[in-house]
Amino acid sequence: MSAVENKPAFPFLQTALPIALIATLAVGVAHQVGFLAATPPTAALYEPQTIVVAPRTFQYRADGEFIRGVHPVDAPMSTVRRTDPLTMMKYQVTVSEYDACVMEGACAPSAGPAAPDATLPVTGVNYDDALAYARWLSQKTGEYWTLPSDQDLAFAAGKRFPDDASGLDPDNKNPALKWIADYEREAASRSKRDPSPRPIGSFGENEYGLSDFGGNVWEWTTTCHRRVHLYANGSQEGVETICGVNVTVGPHRSPISTFMREPRGGGCSVGTPPDNLGFRLVKSTKWYAPLLQALRQRGIIT
Template sequence: MSTFQAALSNPLLQTLVPVAILAGLTAGIAHQTGFFTPQPSTAALFAPQTVTIPPRTFSYRSDGEFIRGTYAIDAPMQTVTESRPLTIMKHQVSLAEYGVCVSDGICKSPEGVSYTVGNVPVTGVNYDDAQTYAKWLSAKTGELWTLPTDRQLAFAAGTDFPDDAFGLEDDGTNPAIRWLADYRREAAERSKRDPVPRILGSYGENEYGLSDFGGNVWEWTNTCHRRVKLDKDGAVVSSEDICGVYVTVGNHRAPMTSFVRDPKGGGCAVGTPPDNLGFRLVKSTEWYAPLLKALRDRGINL
């Protein structure tokens, strides 16, 4: 057997070679069809400050409404491993940054914004507004920016991510106990409401350098709200994604209807509405991110 044949018999190479060939073919086709375009010369002017979250294993409480039998219960904890780092905006998108997109005629003006200081999080924006800004920023920087998922926010927020569990000791068969706990929590949350957005950095940074998470601006995610039904033993019977209602996260989770800009006017599917709605974005750093961006520019979402 030749040295070349021996090398090809290596299991690792048997896996890597096809992947490398596929990557080369994909890149070649993308280049020939004009998918890859040079980064705009002004990209650095629009690139936001980011932090990189290192890979780790972490636990957080699942999103969604969980029903066992006919009774609402706390969502279960789940432990996940993120094997790749995550690049995410250090700060929420500011009013000034968003205003440039508005001036370009791409983004809609935020709703109910009476303050003029630009160095505050933009608020009064809905899910579609955030998606429009992400597409605009992607075009300005030549990079792929998207809303984070609930899991990605949990990964980035670390110890600041909220745990919405009531932690009740009953088995969920007495709904009055949960209703009372819910009433008490909503009363406590309403008593500490602070609706005026503050200057970026006012709420400090977490252990990864992420700024202002869990302050008075809830952040849109790309995660659909869901209802999960369990049997009496806790096994999943059904799980229904309710897209059109998306998870927002602040000091608690709040599923919000996608078109709502002012949460105080309604639209919160479950629990206490947020003080404000804003967002931050994640940057795709995979080698194939330019191809994904090009496909999305053409209306193809993978």
């Protein structure tokens, strides 16, 4: 008999089927021992409107300060192939939605101005506030909600995602040119400032139905700011990850200390600070999302 004839007829089934059976068994056992809670009967009352961004390949320039030798350079553009869809809130979390969490004692009051309109996006919230709301919403819906990463936002924002590149020659040895380019971009950004939050929907939708991205509310992400050192040939030498300073994204990226609620007062931001800090969440649709939520409720994960 030839080697070809000895090959299994259905190699995919021989690997995928056992994995699926094990996964089903694991979920069943967890449910039987009470580890997975039933969906709350009032879950629909708290379910936010979402969009689903289909898998695709896209261009992405990672956040960070990139230094080649001793000279600052633009981060390289990379091609990212995303194979799973992303479910994300269509709108930023609103004042009324956040206040419901505050009234139950699960969230700290925001530092934003008193809002005459409950449909305004909540502002004056820091990274921990956003995490607290994600935990509260997950409990109310029985789902697993988290903040997006910087790459998640780039995937969902599409053409509206900001490109922070200066466009300078990467072989440039004059750091002043990079500083001048950054200054000119920041000056242009300051000239367009309109800091008063507006009701959701005021800034329109992108090609995927995501609303208000790139307006005047910057959105918290789980991505820590980085300083990336490159060799002369452009390959990576080392990375300093600066957690405690997370990337926020709006008309431009801005790394902000996670405790800050009002960025215009400082907070280790690089460049022009955001006008307002808010957020939106992503929902996990993985088969093991209920298990993640159960682990979060028990304080095993955040």
